[in-house]
Amino acid sequence: MHAQALKWMFDGIWDRSERYLARPVSDGEPILEARNVTVKFGEIVAVNNVSVSVRRGEILAIIGPNGAGKTSLLNVISGFYKPLSGRIIFKGMDITRMPPHKRVKLGLSRTFQHSQLFMGMSVLDNIMVGLFPWRKAGVLSFSLWLPWARKWEEYAREKAEYLIDLLELHEYRYHIVGSLSPGLQKRVDLARALVQDPEVVLMDEPMAGLTREEKEDLARAIIEVHETHGTTFVLVEHDLEVVMDIANRVIVMDSGRVIAEGRPEEVARDERVIQAYVGL
Ligand SMILES: Nc1ncnc2c1ncn2[C@@H]1O[C@H](COP(=O)(O)OP(=O)(O)O)[C@@H](O)[C@H]1O
Ligand SMILES: [Mg+2]
Numbered sequence: 001m002h003a004q005a006l007k008w009m010f011d012g013i014w015d016r017s018e019r020y021l022a023r024p025v026s027d028g029e030p031i032l033e034a035r036n037v038t039v040k041f042g043e044i045v046a047v048n049n050v051s052v053s054v055r056r057g058e059i060l061a062i063i064g065p066n067g068a069g070k071t072s073l074l075n076v077i078s079g080f081y082k083p084l085s086g087r088i089i090f091k092g093m094d095i096t097r098m099p100p101h102k103r104v105k106l107g108l109s110r111t112f113q114h115s116q117l118f119m120g121m122s123v124l125d126n127i128m129v130g131l132f133p134w135r136k137a138g139v140l141s142f143s144l145w146l147p148w149a150r151k152w153e154e155y156a157r158e159k160a161e162y163l164i165d166l167l168e169l170h171e172y173r174y175h176i177v178g179s180l181s182p183g184l185q186k187r188v189d190l191a192r193a194l195v196q197d198p199e200v201v202l203m204d205e206p207m208a209g210l211t212r213e214e215k216e217d218l219a220r221a222i223i224e225v226h227e228t229h230g231t232t233f234v235l236v237e238h239d240l241e242v243v244m245d246i247a248n249r250v251i252v253m254d255s256g257r258v259i260a261e262g263r264p265e266e267v268a269r270d271e272r273v274i275q276a277y278v279g280l
Contacts, residue, residue, distance in 0.1 A: 031056040031232055032077070032108070032200055037086030039072045046072040047083070048256035054200065059226055059233045061243040061264075064253035065276055070236040073253070074204050077234070078110045079103050090200075109198035111189045111206060119178030123169055123188050126177050127160040128153075130192035156195075163191040166228065167221050183214025187221055194225065200232040201225075207239045215239065219246050240277075244268065252276065
């Protein structure tokens with residue numbers, strides 16, 4: 001590997017570890033904004049001139065019926081889709097054209113609706129690999145023959161162990177991810193997003209397919225991370241009960257537009273929201 005690339009990699013690690021220790025407290029300032037975002041698929045307008053502002057330190061839920069445009073909006077924010085028009089601003093920077101892995105480096109991570117974990121690898125290895133989203137598993141063999149890369153491995157292991165502790169995954173540390181229940185897989189997925197030390201975590205329907213008990217465990221894990229690290233969460237979520245339990249604020253989308261916004265209890269009473277959900 002090129003020396004310059006290695007330097008950049010290690011700089012990245014130490015930068016992040018510093019942020020890890022000195023996390024800014026929640027101040028309610030906007031940390032992330034979508035401004036007038038439009039996404040089209042052929043003739044379908046999936047997201048129609050949507051503006052959303054995410055405040056630092058909040059748990060924001062985006063709800064709405066199927067096809068409302070929630071996933072499309074999240075994909076524009078994480079960089080997987082390019083919007084037809086509009087901008088994404090993160091920590092004051094215009095990141096509209098920035099590729100996903102660079103957004104991750106800046107502190108904007110996501111989990112996936114359909115888990116992208118390495119099913120044949122252990123929980124610990126899956127979390128450690130999260131430090132190198134651009135190299136995938138190759139980095140593990142690479143660390144065997146570069147002596148000073150062991151330092152990285154030590155660091156990654158320490159961080160992974162911290163997250164295993166935080167998300168109560170000790171028992172499963174050496175279990176193969178493919179053998180775990182969906183609820184545990186979601187917790188591993190969250191741990192993997194956190195190893196990159198994000199300031200904002202985007203989650204697309206994290207509760208989908210989980211039992212009531214698994215949902216409660218995952219909700220508790222999210223709250224734990226939020227409270228100990230002040231991490232900002234943006235959750236697209238179908239389960240209204242979960243949303244009412246954990247969100248500080250809710251945005252409701254329908255047919256590509258934002259139709260309501262407010263505290264969970266306000267939104268639940270909103271006539272337009274009830275209408276949109278009655279259509280389900
Ligand atoms: N990759 C795609 N290609 C074509 N149409 C898409 C694609 N993704 C989403 N859509 C369409 O865009 C609209 C919004 O979808 P989506 O963002 O997935 O909504 P939600 O997540 O709220 O269910 C839907 O009409 C959907 O069929
Ligand atoms: Mg969706």
